[in-house]
Every structure is written in C-alpha cells, then in structure tokens.
Amino acid sequence: MIYTAVMILTYVVVLTIVLTVLIKSLRIEAKLSKLEVGIKLLSRFSRFLAIVKVIKVTLMRPAVIIAIASLIIFTLISAQAVTAIPEVHNIGVCSANSPTLMIELSKEVNRVFIDDCLRKVFGVSSDCVSYYYIYRKLLNEPVDLGNLGRYYVVIVLPKKLLKKLVNIHCYVIKVCGGRTLVKNGLCCLSSEEILNLKLPTDTPLLPIQSYIGTKPVLPPPQTVIIFSNESLPKVIKELIRNSITDFVITIRCDYADSETINRIISNLLKSRLSNLIRSIWLCINGSKYVISKVYIPTLRSVTVALLTSIMASLMIIVSLTSLTPYLSKIYYRLSLVGLPTWTVPIISFILTSTMVAVVSISVIPYIVNVYGSVSVLNSLITLSTSWVTSTLYLMNRLKFKELRTDVYTPVTRRYSLLLKLPKSSVSIETIRDVIKKSIVTNEFFETEEFEAQVTDGELVIHSRVRYVECWGSGLDLNIIASIDGGKLRLHITSYVWSIEEISESVMNTMLSLAISRIIGGVKSWI
Amino acid sequence: MDIDGLGAYGIVFKVLVRGRGLYTAIVSSILMTLLVILTYERVSTYLLYLMVLPTALTSLVIDEDRITQFFNSGLIVGASPKFFNNAIIIASLIYALIYSAPYVVYYTLSHDATLILFVLMTVLLCDVAVLKTYLNAVKRGVIRLVM
Numbered sequence: 001m002i003y004t005a006v007m008i009l010t011y012v013v014v015l016t017i018v019l020t021v022l023i024k025s026l027r028i029e030a031k032l033s034k035l036e037v038g039i040k041l042l043s044r045f046s047r048f049l050a051i052v053k054v055i056k057v058t059l060m061r062p063a064v065i066i067a068i069a070s071l072i073i074f075t076l077i078s079a080q081a082v083t084a085i086p087e088v089h090n091i092g093v094c095s096a097n098s099p100t101l102m103i104e105l106s107k108e109v110n111r112v113f114i115d116d117c118l119r120k121v122f123g124v125s126s127d128c129v130s131y132y133y134i135y136r137k138l139l140n141e142p143v144d145l146g147n148l149g150r151y152y153v154v155i156v157l158p159k160k161l162l163k164k165l166v167n168i169h170c171y172v173i174k175v176c177g178g179r180t181l182v183k184n185g186l187c188c189l190s191s192e193e194i195l196n197l198k199l200p201t202d203t204p205l206l207p208i209q210s211y212i213g214t215k216p217v218l219p220p221p222q223t224v225i226i227f228s229n230e231s232l233p234k235v236i237k238e239l240i241r242n243s244i245t246d247f248v249i250t251i252r253c254d255y256a257d258s259e260t261i262n263r264i265i266s267n268l269l270k271s272r273l274s275n276l277i278r279s280i281w282l283c284i285n286g287s288k289y290v291i292s293k294v295y296i297p298t299l300r301s302v303t304v305a306l307l308t309s310i311m312a313s314l315m316i317i318v319s320l321t322s323l324t325p326y327l328s329k330i331y332y333r334l335s336l337v338g339l340p341t342w343t344v345p346i347i348s349f350i351l352t353s354t355m356v357a358v359v360s361i362s363v364i365p366y367i368v369n370v371y372g373s374v375s376v377l378n379s380l381i382t383l384s385t386s387w388v389t390s391t392l393y394l395m396n397r398l399k400f401k402e403l404r405t406d407v408y409t410p411v412t413r414r415y416s417l418l419l420k421l422p423k424s425s426v427s428i429e430t431i432r433d434v435i436k437k438s439i440v441t442n443e444f445f446e447t448e449e450f451e452a453q454v455t456d457g458e459l460v461i462h463s464r465v466r467y468v469e470c471w472g473s474g475l476d477l478n479i480i481a482s483i484d485g486g487k488l489r490l491h492i493t494s495y496v497w498s499i500e501e502i503s504e505s506v507m508n509t510m511l512s513l514a515i516s517r518i519i520g521g522v523k524s525w526i
Numbered sequence: 527m528d529i530d531g532l533g534a535y536g537i538v539f540k541v542l543v544r545g546r547g548l549y550t551a552i553v554s555s556i557l558m559t560l561l562v563i564l565t566y567e568r569v570s571t572y573l574l575y576l577m578v579l580p581t582a583l584t585s586l587v588i589d590e591d592r593i594t595q596f597f598n599s600g601l602i603v604g605a606s607p608k609f610f611n612n613a614i615i616i617a618s619l620i621y622a623l624i625y626s627a628p629y630v631v632y633y634t635l636s637h638d639a640t641l642i643l644f645v646l647m648t649v650l651l652c653d654v655a656v657l658k659t660y661l662n663a664v665k666r667g668v669i670r671l672v673m
Contacts, residue, residue: 063587070580073573077561080569272567304564311557311577318550318584325591 007377010384017391021345050339054330054347058323059354067319071359071386074312078382079367079375080275081304088291091214094202094283099261101249102201102281103268108137108243109276118249121267128253132161133229134199134246136207138219143235145225148174148186152223155205156240161248162228165197165205173226185231194221200248201281202288207245258284265291275371305378309385316355316390324397331398348394356387415515417490419526421483428459431481431488431522438521439463439477444513448474458482467510472499475514488526492518538613541596542620545589551624554581558628566635574632575641575648578625582649585621586656593657597664610661618653625649 058064094100111133122129135156142150151174163169171185175194195218197205206224208216227236251261261284268277280291331344360383367375432452440447445465452461461479476495481488492515496507542548558581562574586593600610626649629642 063584066580066583066587070577070584073577073580077565077569077573077577080573081565270567274568300564304561307557307561307564311554311561311581314550314554314557315580315584318546318588321546322587322590 006381007384010381010388013388014384017349017388021349024342025346047339047343050334051343051347051350054327054334055351055354057330058327058351061323061326063319063322064355067316068355068358070315071312071355071383072363074308074315074386075359075363075379075382076367078305078308079363079371079379081308082301082371082375082378087293088289090287091290092202092288093286094288095286096200096202096250096283099251100200100283101251101261101264102199102203102246103249103273104246104278104281105244105273105276106278107276108135108240108245111242111244114244114247114273117271117273118247121264121271121273128251130250130252132158132200132248132250133244134158134161134248135240135243136205136245137239138207138209142223143239145233145235148172148225151225153207153219153225154236154239155207155224155226156229156232156236157205157226159228159230161200162226164200171228171231175221175224185228191221194224194226197226199281200250201283203281269293301378302381305381306385309382309389312382312386313389316352316386317393320352320390320394320397324394327398344398345395348398349391352387352391352394355390356383359383413494413496413511415490415492415494415519417488417492417519417522419488419490419522421486421488422526426483426488428454428457428481428483431483432459432461434521434525435459435461435479435481435518438518439465439514442514442517444468444510445474465514470498470502470506470510473497473502473506473510475510477514477518479518488522490519490522535613535616537596538616541589541592542617545592547585547589548620548624550588551582551585551621554585555624555627558625559631562628562632563635566632571641574629575644578629578645578649579652582621582625582652583656586653590660593660594664597661598668601664601668614654614657614661617657618650621653622646622649 114133118131135154137154139152139154142152143154144150157165162173166173166187166189168187169185170187173187173189173194175191176188195204195206199205204216204218205226206218206221209219210217227233232240249264251264253260261282265280265282268274268280274293277293279293282289282291327347331339331347334343335341364376364379367379432454436450436452439445439450442465444467446468447463447465449462449464451463452459454460459479459481461477461481463477463479464474465477466474474497476497478493478495480491483489494511494515496510498507558577561577565574597610600613622645626642626645629645633639633642
C-alpha cells in the first residue's frame with residue numbers, strides 16, 4: 001500500500017513538473033506567433049541547437065560521469081536487496097524416513113561456494129546433516145563419449161546416492177535393454193527403470209522440463225547418461241568443472257522438528273544462495289512439499305531502496321553542485337546573446353533526465369534478466385527519487401535570481417545623509433568623535449590633517465588624508481553635520497588630489513574607501 | 527613561517543575542513559554503513575566495494591575549486607614539491623580512513639578484513655591520482671602565467 005502510494009506520488013510530481021515546463025514554454029512561444037514564420041523557425045532552431053550543445057558539453061564533464069556511475073551502482077544494490085518470501089505447497093506423500101530437502105538451483109554453481117554457504121547456514125549444528133551434490137544438465141549439443149555414445153542429458157551423482165537408487169555398485173548408468181551389469185561398472189537399465197528413478201525427496205532423478213497438468217515432462221531416457229562422481233571421463237570433468245545444479249540435504253538430528261526445518265529453509269533463503277535457488281523440495285513426516293520463492297517488497301528492501309535513493313541523490317546533487325558554476329557561466333554568456341531565461345529549467349530537466357535515462361537503459365534490462373521483475377520496482381524507486389531530487393535541485397540552483405545586470409554607477413563626490421537618531425540627547429560632539437574615529441582608523445589612508453569646529457550646534461570638519469596604496473595621492477574631506485529635531489544631517493564633500501596624473505578608477509576607489517568608512521561608521525554607531 | 531614547515535600542513539586541514547567534500551564524505555560514510563548493515567549477505571560484496579569509488583571521487587570533485595586554489599597559492603608562494611606530495615597523501619589518507627568506516631562494520635559482521643584493505647588502497651590511490659591531476663593542471667596554468 002505504501003509502495004503504491006510512493007509510486008503514485010512520484011508519478012504525480014514528475015507529471016506536474018513536465019506539464020508546468022511544457023505550458024510555460026508554449027505560452028512564451030505563443031507570444032512569438034506574430035513574427036514572421038521564417039524568423040520564428042530560425043529562432044526556434046537556434047534555441048534548440050543551443051540547448052543541445054549545452055547538454056552535450058555538460059554530459060562530457062567528469063562530474064556527470066561520476067554521478068552516472070554512482071547511480072548505476074546504487075540501482076543495482078537496490079535491485080539485489082529485494083527479499084524472497086517462501087511459498088509452500090503440499091504435493092502429496094513422501095517415503096523418506098528423515099527430513100530431506102532437495103534444492104534446485106537456477107544455474108550451475110561452484111561447489112566450493114555452496115560448501116561455504118551451507119557452512120554458514122548450518123553453523124555448528126552440521127554434525128547430523130549430510131549433503132549430496134548433484135549435477136543435472138540438459139545440453140544444447142550432445143556430448144560425445146566415444147564407445148558409450150552421444151547424450152543430451154548428463155547426470156552426475158555421488159557414489160552412495162547412486163548405489164541407493166539402483167541397489168548395484170555402478171559407475172555409469174544408461175539405457176541398453178534389460179537390467180544387466182556389464183564390465184567396468186557400466187549398468188544397463190530399461191527406459192522405464194530410468195524414468196522411475198527417484199531422488200530421496202521422491203522427485204524424478206531426470207531433470208523436469210515442464211508439466212502437463214501435474215505430470216512432469218522428462219527427457220527421453222535414451223538421451224540420458226548417469227555417472228558416479230568417483231570416476232568421471234575427462235570430457236564430463238571438463239563439462240561440469242566442479243559445479244553442481246542441485247543438492248540434497250538429509251537431517252538426522254533428533255531435534256529436527258518442523259520448526260528446525262523452517263529455520264533452515266529461512267536461513268537458506270536469506271543466504272547468498274537465495275538468488276540462485278529455483279525451488280526447494282521438502283520431505284517431512286511422510287508429506288512432500290515444494291517451496292518456491294516469491295519476491296515481494298518487504299520493509300527491509302524498501303528501506304534499502306530509500307537509503308540507496310538518498311545516497312544516489314546525494315551523489316548526483318554533489319556532482320551537480322560542482323557543475324553549477326560552469327553551467328551558470330554558459331547560461332550567462334548565452335543570455336547575453338539572446339537565449340531566453342525559460343530555457344534554463346528545460347536544460348536542467350533534459351540534463352537530469354538524460355542521466356537517469358542512460359542508467360535506466362543500461363541497467364533495467366540486466367536487472368529484469370538476472371533478478372526478476374520485482375527487483376525492477378525497487379530500482380525504479382531509486383531512479384525516480386534521484387531524478388526528481390536532482391531535477392528540482394538543479395532547477396532551483398540555476399534559475400536566474402533577477403533579470404537586471406550590474407551597471408556602472410559613478411561614484412559621487414558629494415554625499416548628503418539624513419539619519420534618525422535613537423535618542424534626542426545625542427550631542428554633536430559625539431558625532432564628531434565618531435567621524436574622527438572613522439577617518440583616523442581607516443587603514444587605507446594616513447591622516448595628515450584633522451580639524452573640527454562646532455559652531456551653533458553645527459559641526460564643520462576638514463581633513464586631509466593620504467592614500468597609502470599610491471604615492472603622492474590623497475583626499476580633502478569637508479564634512480558638515482547638524483542635529484535638527486532628533487535627525488542628523490550629514491553633508492560630505494570630497495576632493496581627490498595627486499601630484500601626478502592618476503586614472504579615474506583609482507580616484508573612484510579612493511573616494512569609495514574614504515566616504516564609505518565615514519557613512520558606515522556613523523550608521524553603525526546609530 | 528617556513529613554507530614547507532609543520533605549520534604549513536595545518537593549511538591542508540584548513541582546506542579540508544572549510545570545503546564541502548569532507549562533510550559529504552562523512553555523511554556518505556554514515557549512509558554507506560547503514561547500507562552495509564541492511565544489505566549484508568543479500569548484496570554482492572563487489573557492489574558494496576564498488577560503491578566507494580564514485581563516492582570517494584565525488585568528495586574531491588565538489589571541492590575542485592578550493593583544492594586548485596590551494597595548489598595555486600602554494601605554487602605562487604614557492605612551496606616545494608615535497609610539501610605538495612605530503613599534502614596530497616595526508617588528504618587522501620583522511621578520506622581513505624573516513625570511507626573505510628563502513629567496511630570496518632562489514633568486518634565485524636563477516637570477519638573478513640580484505641575488503642577494508644582494498645577500500646583503503648582504492649580510495650588512497652584514486653584520491654592521489656585525482657589530486658595529482660589537479661596539481662599538474664594548476665602547474666601548467668602557473669607556467670603559462672609566468673611565460
């Protein structure tokens with residue numbers, strides 16, 4: 001239910017973004033309809049070209065490649081984290097005395113890996129547990145065994161199990177008429193006998209191809225050859241390469257009740273074998289069960305999906321943050337040559353969509369084939385969350401804050417200020433001290449002269465300061481201040497001088513540095 | 527202060543602390559630890575190992591400007607190649623230690639320390655390679671400026 005809600009919410013958010021951008025662009029385009037058709041098409045094409053070029057150069061940046069790589073990895077982690085839930089079906093009776101499990105694997109697996117997994121599943125309680133490893137393979141091309149013939153189905157069983165099945169000590173079993181023991185350990189069985197050979201879980205020894213109703217379809221016995229694992233021809237050894245396709249577990253512990261078996265099955269499905277198990281056959285208390293895996297989104301798998309979404313989003317956002325100055329620079333340059341501002345969200349949208357699309361196209365088919373369709377849903381959570389987050393982030397980060405551009409404002413030589421004083425009791429002498437401090441402590445100037453006089457409540461200051469960064473240059477400042485009705489009137493007049501010709505920019509710098517300090521000093525004091 | 531002296535290495539820490547890369551690395555490391563705990567024995571070890579690569583590179587990419595600025599200033603004031611090499615190794619080692627934290631948790635679950643060593647080596651090598659690339663790019667820029 002939560003899962004569906006998340007998917008619907010994601011869909012609605014994405015749809016809203018797409019529609020908003022579409023409507024916005026259509027509205028703006030509609031305004032251009034009065035223009036001539038040729039001009040309109042040309043402008044549209046140039047805009048389209050600009051968008052494509054921006055996306056192309058951005059996608060080549062290392063940060064984008066890193067973001068795509070991280071998205072691929074986290075999507076795969078999300079897909080692998082989907083948990084299997086066992087589904088149990090009772091399918092009849094079973095003759096095995098001890099609880100027996102037969103695990104069918106979906107592909108050939110190295111037995112060392114199986115050994116390692118089973119050691120972890122059973123742990124210390126493996127004393128009363130015995131395993132049989134089986135290799136059953138239906139080949140596309142027949143294997144040529146010289147005098148023995150050509151076979152499509154190869155089965156390799158442990159010596160003990162083979163003896164238990166046919167009650168004779170054999171190395172090789174094949175169909176060749178009646179039941180006769182031939183020299184060198186070759187046993188001949190009839191077709192019916194081979195078809196009736198059953199594993200300890202009462203399942204056919206021959207690999208089941210499909211079912212007609214409940215009846216299994218088995219390969220023709222003439223095409224089957226069965227070997228004991230103790231003496232294998234070189235061809236078969238090369239074919240199986242120490243791998244197995246099924247294994248049988250027999251539990252002879254006294255305490256092996258249903259609960260113990262459930263725990264073993266649960267551990268098997270949680271182990272690294274989980275993705276390799278096709279089905280489990282179980283014989284217990286005279287009943288036969290088949291356990292198949294059902295992949296459903298569990299709380300744990302959804303948590304992993306959300307965590308990978310956060311990680312992937314974080315990686316993309318971090319990569320996009322490093323790209324932002326680069327993109328802003330491109331947008332600014334393009335805006336100067338006439339690219340409209342509404343193209344910015346479109347570029348952001350296409351950029352993030354392309355990144356997610358590249359990952360989806362490369363990873364989703366692989367996930368469907370290897371982990372199944374349910375894993376795709378988990379991966380889609382990661383992909384869609386990352387897409388929405390990165391698109392919103394990039395759009396927000398790159399939008400133009402304002403349309404105006406900075407223009408040159410000439411620095412004034414005369415400055416008048418009217419400030420409201422906090423207290424009416426502020427004396428003009430205090431203002432004098434504040435202005436004096438601002439001038440004397442200015443690190444860009446060295447005070448050569450400072451004169452101040454208060455006459456009838458009016459303060460007159462004259463100061464000559466020398467600019468320390470430039471030889472033989474300075475300013476003469478004339479300041480008049482008066483307090484009237486709780487308000488401070490401040491008039492500053494300045495005159496820049498230099499013993500040699502200086503540029504206008506240096507003069508402006510000097511003016512700004514001197515006047516801004518005085519005004520700043522008075523304002524901050526108030 | 528001596529340009530190559532011990533105090534100069536403080537600048538390396540200052541650059542790391544003031545950048546966003548270190549904090550990204552710490553947050554990523556925490557999230558990766560959670561991911562390792564939740565996906566232990568469910569997700570392939572290769573994928574858990576691989577996820578450190580883009581994550582480690584991202585921490586450097588986000589601070590590209592700051593790092594190149596640091597190299598640029600260092601080259602202008604005449605810091606020695608030894609200082610840069612040491613600075614690169616110190617920074618890479620800090621990142622490698624941060625990123626190996628999730629794999630220490632993995633070790634407590636699996637008792638297999640190989641992944642920690644692999645991650646330490648990978649992050650160290652990747653970061654050193656990327657930082658060296660940045661340094662060489664800055665060097666080329668400074669040479670062009672001087673000529």
